[in-house]
Amino acid sequence: MSKPKVLYYIHTYFLDSCLETLQSIKYHVDIDLIIEVSPDSIKSTIFELDDIRPYKQLEDLETVLSPAVWKRFRIYLAHIHSARILFFKNKRTFGIESISCGFLLARLIHAGNYTAIHFDTASARAVTSLPFIFNQNLVMTIHDPVVHTGETSFVLTLVRYIYTRLCNAFFFYSSYSMALYSQLNHSLSLRCSKLMLQPYSFIAQFKEFAPPFRSQILFFGQLSYYKGIDLFLQAIPTVLKQYPNEQFLIAGKSSGYSIDTDLIAEYPNNIQLVDEYLSIGRLSQLINHSKFIVCPYREATQSGVLMTAFAMGRSVLATRVGAFPEYIDNGVNGILSDTTSSSIAQGILTMLDAKYYLTLEKQVNSSPSKDVSDYNRNALLEVYSLSKTSNVKA
Numbered sequence: 001m002s003k004p005k006v007l008y009y010i011h012t013y014f015l016d017s018c019l020e021t022l023q024s025i026k027y028h029v030d031i032d033l034i035i036e037v038s039p040d041s042i043k044s045t046i047f048e049l050d051d052i053r054p055y056k057q058l059e060d061l062e063t064v065l066s067p068a069v070w071k072r073f074r075i076y077l078a079h080i081h082s083a084r085i086l087f088f089k090n091k092r093t094f095g096i097e098s099i100s101c102g103f104l105l106a107r108l109i110h111a112g113n114y115t116a117i118h119f120d121t122a123s124a125r126a127v128t129s130l131p132f133i134f135n136q137n138l139v140m141t142i143h144d145p146v147v148h149t150g151e152t153s154f155v156l157t158l159v160r161y162i163y164t165r166l167c168n169a170f171f172f173y174s175s176y177s178m179a180l181y182s183q184l185n186h187s188l189s190l191r192c193s194k195l196m197l198q199p200y201s202f203i204a205q206f207k208e209f210a211p212p213f214r215s216q217i218l219f220f221g222q223l224s225y226y227k228g229i230d231l232f233l234q235a236i237p238t239v240l241k242q243y244p245n246e247q248f249l250i251a252g253k254s255s256g257y258s259i260d261t262d263l264i265a266e267y268p269n270n271i272q273l274v275d276e277y278l279s280i281g282r283l284s285q286l287i288n289h290s291k292f293i294v295c296p297y298r299e300a301t302q303s304g305v306l307m308t309a310f311a312m313g314r315s316v317l318a319t320r321v322g323a324f325p326e327y328i329d330n331g332v333n334g335i336l337s338d339t340t341s342s343s344i345a346q347g348i349l350t351m352l353d354a355k356y357y358l359t360l361e362k363q364v365n366s367s368p369s370k371d372v373s374d375y376n377r378n379a380l381l382e383v384y385s386l387s388k389t390s391n392v393k394a
Helices: 012-023 067-077 096-112 125-133 154-166 175-184 186-191 229-242 262-266 280-288 304-311 341-361 370-384
Strands: 005-011 030-037 058-060 082-087 116-120 138-141 169-172 192-194 216-220 247-251 271-274 290-295 316-319 334-337
Touching: 005 012, 005 096, 012 030, 012 067, 012 304, 012 370, 030 096, 082 096, 096 125, 116 370, 125 154, 138 154, 169 175, 169 186, 169 370, 175 186, 175 192, 186 192, 192 370, 216 280, 229 247, 229 262, 229 341, 247 280, 262 271, 280 290, 280 304, 290 304, 290 341, 304 316, 316 341, 334 341
Parallel strands: 005 030, 005 116, 030 082, 116 138, 138 169, 169 192, 216 247, 216 290, 247 271, 290 316, 316 334
Antiparallel strands: 058 082
């Protein structure tokens, strides 16, 4: 029996999770990987370019990356049929240049005679290809079944609507996300399947196995309202009453969310804010120097922060929302708290007492699981083999 042939379309922001998922199927599926890169996505956790102007619309990934960076990617892309970048060079999401790239993508799909086209998120820039490939077996990974509070966008809502009406099947990285989506889209619920996240091992290549003195409690990632940064800040004074010398670091690029810096100003020797893009080298350094990671989120359908922390061997204090309880075994590989500043403070104190975070850390699974890989492979192969009109069992 011949292997399924799949074009896998990915945005740079989800490349770290994608690489882990591809490891589960790359020996069983012929994969052509297309990575979308635009002026607003040239920097993500594991992908970074300074300038996209010198490149053609379609380039092999190996020719774009430096030899040192390609060496880090090569092991993940071994046995992948091809890995290319589709460059959208105009800052405008919609326009002639995006339409041109959409045409190119459609031509590649028709020429490839694929079993399935897998969009790993709903790409607004690639939406112009959809009118030309609607008769293909289209599937999509939905990372967030609903738009996070404070990030609502008419364009995003419209684009997601178009993809969900044309795609044959949908994947989610948590039972929580899949159930939430099914509640809101009853007619599509039979076409939903769950995948499981693995620790993002790409960043583990930067791990220091004999880390220096670990001096800080770390929040990292995009700075957004739904991530509960204000709750974290409000929890810190309670912690400082018992641990007056404790250090807290909030690091990541803001997406328009403004942090109230008054509290930070009250504790200049204890709280540091770094509002900037973090390269993978810089991020790995911060995690290496951290005691543990805090995720004080108000909402969480899944969390790349969690999988990054686990890959680096760090335990996590997270709020009991969304998919966190599916990946954190409370009191085993991390701690779950309520979404209040007092509960978050108590969680931090528990982690610090007698350096409990070190006990939890020993039970963090930082390597990809064969069982999870087998599960993901079976889920993906089942969907890839279905026709356009088939239903997928949840």
